[in-house]
Amino acid sequence: MxxxxxxxxxxxxxxxxxxxxxxxxxxxxxxxxxxxxxxxxxxxxxxxxxxxxxxxxxxxxxxxxxxxxxxxxxxxxxxxxxxxxxxxxxxxxxxxxxxxxxxxxxxxxxxxxxxxxxxxxxxxxxxxxxxxxxxxxxxxxxxxxxxxxxxxxxxxxxxxxxxxxxxxxxxxxxxxxxxxxxxxxxxxxxxxxxxxxxxxxxxxxxxxxxxxxxxxxxxxxxxxxxxxxxxxxxxxxxxxxxxxxxxxxxxxxxxxxxxxxxxxxxxxxxxxxxxxxxxxxxxxxxxxxxxxxxxxxxxxxxxxxxxxxxxxxxxxxxxxxxxxxxxxxxxxxAKRRPRLWPADPTPMPATPQPVGPVPAGWPESSRDDHAASSVTPGLRLSPADTPALRLPGPGTHAQQQFTPGLPAQQPFATGLPAQQPFATGVPAQQPAPGDGHGQHAAGLGSRLSAASGPQPPATAGPRFSAADTARLSAPGLRLSTTDTSPNLRLAPPEAVPPQFYGPRLTSAAELPADPGTEPHPYRHALGDSPEPAASYGEMPIAGRPAHSYDPQPNGHGSVPWSGHDAGHAAGPSSAAARETWQPGPQRAASDPDDAPAFRYDAP
Incomplete structure (x- = not known):
């Protein structure tokens, strides 16, 4: 300019x-x-x-x-x-x-x-x-x-x-x-x-x-x-x-x-x-x-x-x-079209540009140059390029928006799995059509609106480690430590009774003999099982109320087992198949004061 x-x-x-x-x-x-x-x-x-x-x-x-x-x-x-x-x-x-x-x-x-x-x-x-x-x-x-x-x-x-x-x-x-x-x-x-x-x-x-x-x-x-x-x-x-x-x-x-x-x-x-x-x-x-x-x-x-x-x-x-x-x-x-009287008005830029004293002597740059330099790989888009990114989800938060470059108000439920299926060190997996999660597929993961550009592939999503649930960092999805507040809580669409979980299974001998027992999503510690869907069950616990959710063989509620699909695709000998089976983001038991709302491994 x-x-x-x-x-x-x-x-x-x-x-x-x-x-x-x-x-x-x-x-x-x-x-x-x-x-x-x-x-x-x-x-x-x-x-x-x-x-x-x-x-x-x-x-x-x-x-x-x-x-x-x-x-x-x-x-x-x-x-x-x-x-x-x-x-x-x-x-x-x-x-x-x-x-x-x-x-x-x-x-x-x-x-x-x-x-x-x-x-x-x-x-x-x-x-x-x-x-x-x-x-x-x-x-x-x-x-x-x-x-x-x-x-x-x-x-x-x-x-x-x-x-x-x-x-x-x-x-x-x-x-x-x-x-x-x-x-x-x-x-x-x-x-x-x-x-x-x-x-x-x-x-x-x-x-x-x-x-x-x-x-x-x-x-x-x-x-x-x-x-x-x-x-x-x-x-x-x-x-x-x-x-x-x-x-x-x-x-x-x-x-x-x-x-x-x-x-x-x-x-x-x-x-x-x-x-x-x-x-x-x-x-x-x-x-x-x-x-x-x-x-x-x-x-x-x-x-x-x-x-x-x-x-x-x-x-x-x-x-x-x-x-x-x-x-x-x-x-x-000047290699311009000849004009008789070039008293033309100055075109107004889409974004107001400083004309006065801030700062004297600095070189000017056009808005196109700024836009070109503000877009980097991932989901980090400038506000001038994408009005807002939408994070569809169930309930009243389906239309939540955040401005790129600002901390995202990612919805998490207290004591519930995150609405995005992230695994420790494994790319986020979107449920495949026809696997029983079709009704929730539209509500999982970040989506760009039609006017915001192409949707990135699911395998290109951010990766979380077990210690990153309170300090999530990924291109376009930034959560600062100050955001672990009620802003990160999302009430479930309907009331869910408290859930009680039995001890974690550590060997195949401890699996229940009756496969017809009410299924329950234990976290699987046997990473070498090629068919995890048939390898877990529930041991009855006295005083536990009846489940109020519809269990599904490939996940817990609307969240698939992290790494489940990757284990099937990669085979039992791959690194993905050897990942522990765990619902939702995890936090090490040594950090109980940072995020008390998340579940920890049983002692």
């Missing part, structure tokens, strides 16, 4: 550039140093790309997004300047030279132009500086991540060197180095914003840095204002440190702007300026130059007190026409 705060900063900076170039008000360079902000935002976005892609692909992508709009401007401006007599200029800043036209193709130097067309090429220093910083970023970003804040002093040290002289460098090279030194620290501040370094810095430290750097910049401006005025753009040293101070504070602060950017008009305007940022910057100079020819053409040169708003309105109007005529080049460069 895009960082709407960075989009807003860039939109404000573009508007400020247009207003500054239109009126020339010097105080605007102090109120909002737009060029430093634009370089800082570009540095942050470039660092984000370098963190995810190879350096070569990032450089190619940035150049592809930047150069086509510049080429389109050159295709219009160069023939117009040649037609206006560029070739005949002898004392201009950029005398015509066919070789220098190559800078319109790859602007590593200033694209040339005639003096009469200075409004076209004068602002292209930004394109040249931006391109050089993009080319240097694959080298600067890894070093910055290791060195950190001290690296911000590197551009300022370069400025100190340039102050000592040109050292015989050509004027275009010296000019390019001055621009790199002036705004390079802002670009590196964008690195600090992106990797979270700035966001982890205490606000008091950032405020102190702003006061120190900003005060230094203003001091240098005051020292030379007699010659340069109050315009930071005329004092490179003051511009460098003041712009750095401003962007550090602006990127660290990152105020809450949800209510602002969700305004439909603001939202569309911000999206338009960000989708056409290069076009607006390249063509706004031509729009300013067209204002008075337009007023002269319509005979409205004398506007009186309304001159400022009307001329600014014409500038924005002509810039809007340029956006509609030439903005499609940005769409093609």
């Amino acid at each position: 895009r960082n709407r705060y960075l989009d807003l900063l860039r939109a404000v900076a573009i508007v400020r550039v247009i207003v500054y170039h239109h009126f020339g008000w010097p105080l605007l360079s102090i109120v909002f140093p737009a060029m430093g902000v634009m370089f800082a935002v570009a540095g942050s976005l470039t660092a984000a790309s370098l963190a995810k892609r190879s350096p070569g692909s990032v450089v190619v992508s940035r150049m592809r997004r930047l150069l086509p709009p510049v080429w389109l401007l050159g295709l219009v401006a160069v023939p117009a300047m040649l037609y206006a007599g560029w070739q005949t200029e002898t004392d201009g800043e950029h005398p015509f030279s066919p070789a220098n036209l190559a800078f319109w193709i790859l602007p590593l130097g200033d694209p040339p132009g005639s003096d009469a067309g200075a409004f076209v090429w004068d602002a292209l220093w930004y394109v040249r500086t931006y391109l050089w910083l993009v080319l240097l970023s694959p080298l600067l970003y890894p070093v910055f991540r290791k060195v950190g804040w001290p690296m911000l002093a590197l551009p300022l040290l370069l400025m100190v060197v340039l102050e000592r002289g040109s050292f015989g460098m050509p004027a275009p090279v010296e000019s390019a180095l001055w621009d790199l030194a002036t705004y390079g620290a802002c670009w590196l501040a964008g690195f600090a914003h992106r990797d979270g370094r700035l966001g982890r810095t205490h606000p008091s430290v950032v405020v102190a840095g702003f006061l120190a750097l900003g005060g230094t910049g203003l001091y240098w401006l005051v020292q030379g204002h007699a010659e340069t005025g109050w315009d930071l753009n005329e004092v490179s040293e003051a511009q460098a440190v003041y712009s750095l101070a401003f962007v550090l504070l602006a990127l660290r602060w990152q105020p809450p702007i949800e209510r602002l950017v969700t305004n439909p008009n603001v939202d569309r305007f911000v999206n338009l300026l960000n989708a056409r940022a290069v076009t607006v910057y390249l063509w706004h100079g031509a729009a300013i130059a067209a204002v008075y020819p337009i007023l002269e053409f319509i005979a409205m040169e004398d506007l009186g007190h309304f001159e400022a708003p009307i001329t600014l309105g014409i500038t924005f109007g002509v810039t809007a026409v340029a956006v509609m005529l030439f903005g499609w080049a940005e769409d093609l460069a």
Whole structure:
């Protein structure tokens, strides 16, 4: 997801550039140093790309997004300047030279132009500086991540060197180095914003840095204002440190702007300026130059007190026409469908995303990435992917739900077997159709609803050990020790009289001689019997009330003998067949204080 705060900063900076170039008000360079902000935002976005892609692909992508709009401007401006007599200029800043036209193709130097067309090429220093910083970023970003804040002093040290002289460098090279030194620290501040370094810095430290750097910049401006005025753009040293101070504070602060950017008009305007940022910057100079020819053409040169708003309105109007005529080049460069006026509303995410200050500088991730990382094998599903998991069961708890990631309120009956047939170290077994448990099959085990995805196989269920009945742990079914409370109790559908059990059988000789005796589910200790259903019975106990349940040969109530089906399938020689036969979850007799509701082995 895009960082709407960075989009807003860039939109404000573009508007400020247009207003500054239109009126020339010097105080605007102090109120909002737009060029430093634009370089800082570009540095942050470039660092984000370098963190995810190879350096070569990032450089190619940035150049592809930047150069086509510049080429389109050159295709219009160069023939117009040649037609206006560029070739005949002898004392201009950029005398015509066919070789220098190559800078319109790859602007590593200033694209040339005639003096009469200075409004076209004068602002292209930004394109040249931006391109050089993009080319240097694959080298600067890894070093910055290791060195950190001290690296911000590197551009300022370069400025100190340039102050000592040109050292015989050509004027275009010296000019390019001055621009790199002036705004390079802002670009590196964008690195600090992106990797979270700035966001982890205490606000008091950032405020102190702003006061120190900003005060230094203003001091240098005051020292030379007699010659340069109050315009930071005329004092490179003051511009460098003041712009750095401003962007550090602006990127660290990152105020809450949800209510602002969700305004439909603001939202569309911000999206338009960000989708056409290069076009607006390249063509706004031509729009300013067209204002008075337009007023002269319509005979409205004398506007009186309304001159400022009307001329600014014409500038924005002509810039809007340029956006509609030439903005499609940005769409093609970004491999998007060309649009005439891309003032589209921002799509609202399904899950609200933070827009404001928490936390400044952290990289954004899309909801799809979060969903992909939140689903792991088993039954651990994110709430956004499955509204609820249902644990069907008998009685009133058939529709019990729990939210994934929270402790499940698994129903257990006091003194009754668990509603899920888990065995010690053996996967949970679902009763097979036709074995007498069909009427209970729908109520056993965890089920996913039809809208929640496929049902996992029964053999993939969680495994419990004998000591885990109070601290059940399995993907998707989490019970903490604090959940051994009435929340874990489930009243049976109908009253069940107390059950009394005789001593556990330890040998075949102790089995009752009469197989017709009332069957009772003794826990079988003979794991080598291939036919356990015919191997147990009940010894009469004086005073025991009659059973009120319908005994079944393959289980106790609605719970099959744990491991019974596995023993039949695997055979008497397998590990599953040698498991002890026991109803429900067991607890060692040595833990009587942890879960008194569960039955223990008889002494």
